Amino acid sequence: MPKSDQASEEQGRAALRAALFVHRRAPLSRLLARRGLGPYRGYGELLEAIERLADRGAQVTLIGRSIRGEPLLAVHLGAASLAAARGEKQAAGLLTPAAQGGRSVANGVSLRPLGSTPDGTPDADGSRAPGGADDPAPGDAVLAQLAERAERASLRPSTGAGSRERVRTTVILSGIHPLEWIGIEAHLALLDRLATQDLGGRSILAVPIVNPDGLLRVEMNLRAGRHRYVRGNARGVDLNRNFDAGWYERGLIQRFIGLLFSPGSRPASEPEVEAIAHALSSRRIDRALSLHSAGGAVLYPPAHSLWPVADAAEHRAFAQRVARAADRRPYRAMSYVRFAWGVRKAGLEIDWLHDRHGALSLLVECSRGKLGLRPSRLVEPFAWHNPRRLDDATPPLVDALLPFVKGARA
Secondary structure (H helix, E strand, O other), rough: OOOOOOOOOOOOOOOHHHHHHOOOOOHHHHHHHHOOOOOOOOOHHHHHHHHHHHHOOOOOEEEEEEOOOOOEEEEEEEOOOOHHHHHHHHHHOOOOEHHHHHOOOOEEEEOOOOOOOOOEEEOOOOOOOOOOOOOOOHHHHHHHHHHHHHHHHHHHOOOOOHHHHHEEEEEEOOOOOOOOHHHHHHHHHHHHHHHHOOOOEEEEEEEEOHHHHHHHHHHHHHHHHHOOOOOOOOOOOHHHHOOOOOOOOHHHHHOOOHOOOOOOOOOOOOHHHHHHHHHHOOOOOEEEEEEEOOOOOOEEOOOOOOOOOHHHHHHHHHHHHHHHEEEEEEEEOEEEEHOOOOOOOOOOOOHHHHHOOOEEEEEEEEEEOOOOOOOHOOOOOHHOOOOOOOOHHHHHHHHHHHHHHHOOOO
């Protein structure tokens, strides 16, 4: 079972170091720059960038493994970063949520709120019911000890699972489709900026490389000079059709091209998607951002329905704000189903993040995929998705995304 973001910092750093040891190779960025494909970093170089974020104070956790065993790494910034995860481990022996009825256990003593019965319902007069056989009343010394520990715990910043759920969280994903490296580069540049800023009590949970197996396959093709189109994970499943949001709802067009956009055998059948769903299950997510390429657009739900979502106006306002600031020539801002010419696309992450978590969700198609006239770019699928000049695309996009990610109002 993939681990959640509660996995320790030590586990995350160990997994990161092991992957760095295995995948440290000559820089891919130099090879691609010479071929006119842009200075994009290979998998090992991207892992080094994540390690530098960790060295600057970000926390890196292991939330799962890909099909081929690559680590799925989450970067935490802000109020509920790994200070919370470490606190959860320390507090586990003091105050651990019980599985039944929202009760808690502290040092083996079952506790419940004042003015409630053993099943959690209030007494008629609002007083606490006497303890039963399964709820022995603790002695005065135990109560004093528990009160002291509860007071100390209340002084810790965002340490318990319950406090983590109260913290507003922004989720950022990229690298879902393995050819779309501009999204990963923009994501890491955004995290670099966020690491230096006051997030005002907000938590950031970022997964820069959702599909490491696919990315490694693309890198292998690039190093070997092979021109291959790669969209799925190691099993050929399009991870952005595998989320549990209208999964496998297909129209006539999708039935003809279903092999290219394989949704998997069931929702979250792929370990990469399952790991993300599990890691986010206890979070209070109100903003979500997914970085793709290369349509020059800011998109919002729905993708799997022709009917607009209830908060479409709020989504549209945010999308238009980001689109205007993303480039000298503004990006387009629209619902995903309009961007896809009315074709429903099921199983997308922005629909799942909105439907399941209630988050304001944006999907950004970074850059416009300009090919130019160089023959090596015309026949290279990598060039179809990634602009040659990173410096032209990434800085303005990061500036445009910062307010949304930090929780600003539209």
